[in-house]
Amino acid sequence: MNSSPLSPPAAGPLGQAEIAAIARKQEDVMVNDELIVRHKAGVRLAHWTLAVFFFLATLTGFVIYTPYFAGLAGVFGGGAMARFLHPWFSLGFVIGVAFLFGHWHARMMSEPGDQEWRKNFRSYMRYETELKDVGKYNAGQKLFFWSVILGASAFLLSGIVMWFPSSFHWSLRLLSYWAHEITFICFVVGVIYHVYMSTAAMPGTLRAMTRGTVTRAWARWHHPRWSREVSGKQK
Amino acid sequence: MPSNMEFKRISASPAPATGVREATQVAKLIDTTTCIGCKACEVACQEWNDLLGIDEAAGPAHIEFGSYQTQPDLTANFWNLIRFNEHVEKNTDGSESLRWLMAKDQCQHCAEPGCLEACPSPGAIVQYANGIVDFQQENCIGCEYCVTGCPFDIPRLNKRTKKVYKCTLCSDRVSYGLEPACIKACPTGCLQFGAKEQLVQIANRRVEQLKADGRPKAGVYDPLGVGGTGVIYVLEFADRPELYGLPKDPKVPRTITILKKVLKPLGSLAMAGALVGAVFHYLRFGRNEAPDLPKDEREEVKSS
Numbered sequence: 001m002n003s004s005p006l007s008p009p010a011a012g013p014l015g016q017a018e019i020a021a022i023a024r025k026q027e028d029v030m031v032n033d034e035l036i037v038r039h040k041a042g043v044r045l046a047h048w049t050l051a052v053f054f055f056l057a058t059l060t061g062f063v064i065y066t067p068y069f070a071g072l073a074g075v076f077g078g079g080a081m082a083r084f085l086h087p088w089f090s091l092g093f094v095i096g097v098a099f100l101f102g103h104w105h106a107r108m109m110s111e112p113g114d115q116e117w118r119k120n121f122r123s124y125m126r127y128e129t130e131l132k133d134v135g136k137y138n139a140g141q142k143l144f145f146w147s148v149i150l151g152a153s154a155f156l157l158s159g160i161v162m163w164f165p166s167s168f169h170w171s172l173r174l175l176s177y178w179a180h181e182i183t184f185i186c187f188v189v190g191v192i193y194h195v196y197m198s199t200a201a202m203p204g205t206l207r208a209m210t211r212g213t214v215t216r217a218w219a220r221w222h223h224p225r226w227s228r229e230v231s232g233k234q235k
Numbered sequence: 236m237p238s239n240m241e242f243k244r245i246s247a248s249p250a251p252a253t254g255v256r257e258a259t260q261v262a263k264l265i266d267t268t269t270c271i272g273c274k275a276c277e278v279a280c281q282e283w284n285d286l287l288g289i290d291e292a293a294g295p296a297h298i299e300f301g302s303y304q305t306q307p308d309l310t311a312n313f314w315n316l317i318r319f320n321e322h323v324e325k326n327t328d329g330s331e332s333l334r335w336l337m338a339k340d341q342c343q344h345c346a347e348p349g350c351l352e353a354c355p356s357p358g359a360i361v362q363y364a365n366g367i368v369d370f371q372q373e374n375c376i377g378c379e380y381c382v383t384g385c386p387f388d389i390p391r392l393n394k395r396t397k398k399v400y401k402c403t404l405c406s407d408r409v410s411y412g413l414e415p416a417c418i419k420a421c422p423t424g425c426l427q428f429g430a431k432e433q434l435v436q437i438a439n440r441r442v443e444q445l446k447a448d449g450r451p452k453a454g455v456y457d458p459l460g461v462g463g464t465g466v467i468y469v470l471e472f473a474d475r476p477e478l479y480g481l482p483k484d485p486k487v488p489r490t491i492t493i494l495k496k497v498l499k500p501l502g503s504l505a506m507a508g509a510l511v512g513a514v515f516h517y518l519r520f521g522r523n524e525a526p527d528l529p530k531d532e533r534e535e536v537k538s539s
Contacts, residue, residue, distance in 0.1 A: 174491070200513075
């Protein structure tokens with residue numbers, strides 16, 4: 001982690017293009033004393049890859065999940081086509097997850113401040129807390145991350161069985177139907193929560209995954225310890 | 236699909252039935268004690284259903300495996316297989332003799348079909364009002380859930396078309412008042428077709444005959460675990476149907492029923508609930524907007 005601020009530019013603050021160039025390669029650096037890079041380009045790319053493939057896999061999965069969504073099959077060229085595409089979309093999703101796992105697993109380990117966050121979960125959801133010891137990721141985000149890893153693994157293992165059912169024993173197929181379905185339900189609930197929290201509920205969050213940067217005010221409010229570490233300011 | 240037959244059940248369809256008229260339940264009776272293994276029914280099945288061509292994608296056919304049986308197993312283009320089950324019997328003088336226990340391996344046309352229960356594609360599996368269970372390949376998506384749902388291990392996927400196939404009980408012939416092709420070809424009369432009620436009576440009479448003839452274990456195979464079948468057997472060893480390759484107590488997998496009737500509705504509720512919950516949370520608590528930087532830190536920004 002690079003926690004030292006960039007040296008001030010020679011002439012005036014950096015322009016949009018220069019900020020974007022920095023946000024492509026570096027993370028956890030401050031630019032112009034007002035923005036902090038939260039996610040570098042590779043992470044953002046992996047995130048949106050898995051997001052798009054998850055969305056596609058969910059839609060093709062819904063076709064098979066319930067007959068009420070069978071009409072949706074037309075979008076993908078019919079039920080048989082949806083069944084054909086679904087595992088390939090899912091594979092794209094799993095590859096995206098694998099990349100993010102490689103990048104994030106170390107940063108998603110539990111920290112001392114997490115206990116306090118978990119204790120204050122109810123008041124956090126009511127916007128009534130102001131916790132000081134929150135790093136780059138709070139305990140909730142870490143929980144979501146590990147749930148995604150667990151869910152993607154369950155999807156993959158049960159999905160392989162369902163992709164080539166005749167290669168596996170009958171009881172294993174039945175088990176996979178259950179595992180796939182339960183994971184799917186939990187996953188969709190989790191993703192709805194994830195999307196809601198990072199867009200409507202917390203303004204200024206989405207840009208971390210689009211432009212890669214967040215404002216110092218946002219970082220100070222939501223992730224104070226990370227903000228302190230990166231900016232070297234704020235006692 | 237015969238257009239002149241009404242439906243009793245349609246897979247994955249909110250509105251399951253189209254018919255209101257009472258229909259006679261049809262059935263096929265297989266008297267395994269009078270089967271001579273001539274395979275005329277196999278030929279007739281292939282002929283009538285135009286399955287004569289060898290389809291490499293359908294699976295291993297015509298391979299030598301040390302048996303009089305035509306091929307080891309059912310395939311996507313072979314829906315009716317006479318199994319030559321080899322049975323060793325102790326004679327009264329202590330010696331052993333080998334004999335065949337013939338069995339006709341095919342779709343059993345269950346009254347409660349596990350395949351139809353498991354199928355997620357609307358209209359890919361139907362049950363006609365007369366009890367015949369039929370696959371509609373144009374609606375099949377090739378997921379093979381039916382293969383898992385079937386307690387008799389009958390449906391087979393064709394790897395080329397990615398569709399699943401099985402015996403239709405010649406629904407196309409039956410819809411025009413004809414008997415299935417295999418029945419028509421049987422030279423010994425061990426295969427019979429008609430109203431199930433009558434065939435059960437015939438089967439029971441035959442069982443009495445066999446018992447009087449010194450075969451005390453003879454009986455009818457019409458398993459209740461799947462609501463009875465549209466294909467019933469007279470077996471010499473009805474206490475051991477496994478000898479014929481038939482499952483002892485086949486059941487519609489209840490886990491699939493629970494999955495569809497309990498887990499899926501609960502799951503839909505949970506997903507819809509999450510959406511509604513997010514909306515309510517927003518209405519109640521609004522946005523968690525980050526406040527501006529405190530004054531002293533802002534000045535730091537300017538001075539640096």
